[in-house]
Amino acid sequence: MxxxxxxxxxxxxxxxxxxxxxxxxxxxxxxxxxxxxxxxxxxxxxxxxxxxxxxGLPLEHVVGWAEFCGLRIAVEPGVFVPRRRTEFLARQAIALARPSRVVVDLCCGSGAVGAVLASTVAGIELHAADIDPAAVRCARRNLADVGRVYEGDLFAPLPDDLRGRVDVLVANAPYVPTGQVALLPPEARIHEPRVALDGGMDGLDTLRRVAASAPAWLAPGGHLLVESSEQQAPDIAAVMTRGGLSANLASCDELGATVVIGAKPEA
Missing domain, CATH: 1.10.8 (Helicase, Ruva Protein; domain 3)
Structure with missing residues (x-):
């Protein structure tokens, strides 16, 4: 260029x-x-x-890409910009993903996490989904050669034959409480879709739905990984536990990141 x-x-x-x-x-x-x-x-x-x-347009929207785990991820105006803290979520998923297994990137946004997994773990079968049409369009650009992207609400658009086969299910779902959305920086509040930010009254509406439905999609020994705040993490872990998953927390002080990891028992 x-x-x-x-x-x-x-x-x-x-x-x-x-x-x-x-x-x-x-x-x-x-x-x-x-x-x-x-x-x-x-x-x-x-x-x-x-x-x-x-x-006030986010820099990533101006130049057309965001750096994420060393990759250039295409981002279009109106699409959620992948955050640096979410690199911790990606790294945790990489540590658990196995070659040639099924990986699902739920609430995928631009497809950044899925792109990193596909570039790092050999031969994975990658599926991604998001409810926002602009995000889906963008994710299809970023994942064109490595995975399939679906438009719809959480698990609804995924192929039914993935049930019980997913090795790693990663979800960077919205978790900002509704009352705090107005406190976000203008770059996010004005230029990113509210559906990618607003997690309901306590921020956990979407994460609860993901955690409650995930066990049916995970393979024996499979893992669910979600990003949350440190304060929200115990509540998400409790939802996972009620659904039959063992739950653990991982955190990174440097990035200010918290990931809740649920594991389905081996058969």
């Missing part, structure tokens, strides 16, 4: 761009300036991209 300009070629321009981005509230203005300049094909493209960023 050609670049419109670079910091070395035009240090005055770069400095002015950094200043404009910082004034707009971009904390990592230097990094963002470099990314925007590298992504733009022409000066006109760069000007338009900078305008969109200053107007």
């Amino acid at each position: 050609s670049t419109a300009t670079s910091p070395d070629a035009s240090s005055d321009f770069y400095s002015a761009l950094v200043t404009a981005l910082r004034a707009a509230g971009c904390v990592f203005a230097e990094d963002e300036a470099s990314l925007l300049m590298a992504a733009a094909e022409t000066p006109a493209d760069l000007a338009a991209m900078v305008d969109r960023r200053i107007a």
Whole structure:
């Protein structure tokens, strides 16, 4: 890809761009300036991209991709941007996935977690689903060569023959309590779909549904992994336990991430 300009070629321009981005509230203005300049094909493209960023569009939507576990994941305007903390969820899933087994990425958004699993674990049969049409469109781009993507509510669109065959079921479902959605940064609150953020009154509506239905889809010895807050994790673990799964918590202080892992007993 050609670049419109670079910091070395035009240090005055770069400095002015950094200043404009910082004034707009971009904390990592230097990094963002470099990314925007590298992504733009022409000066006109760069000007338009900078305008969109200053107007509040997430950087990932402006440049068209997000970095996730070392991969470039395509993201379109209106699609949930994969968070760095969710890399912990992906790594936990990788540790449990086995080659050539069935993996399901539920509430897949852009398909970031599924893409990482497919690039890391050999020969998995990958299925992904999301209720948001824009997310499904985006996931189909990212998973075009490695998996199938379905549109619908949680398990509803999945092929029925997956029941009892899923080795790893991973779900980055919405878990922000409804009353806290208004407190999210504008980039998320305004530019990402509410269905990907709002988890109901206590944030657990969707996660409870996932945890309650998962045992019927898991193979013996299979695992369910979901991201949640540290405070919500015990409640999700309790739902898993009531459904017959053993439940454990994993956390990463560096990323501020919590994952609840349920395991179905071996046959």
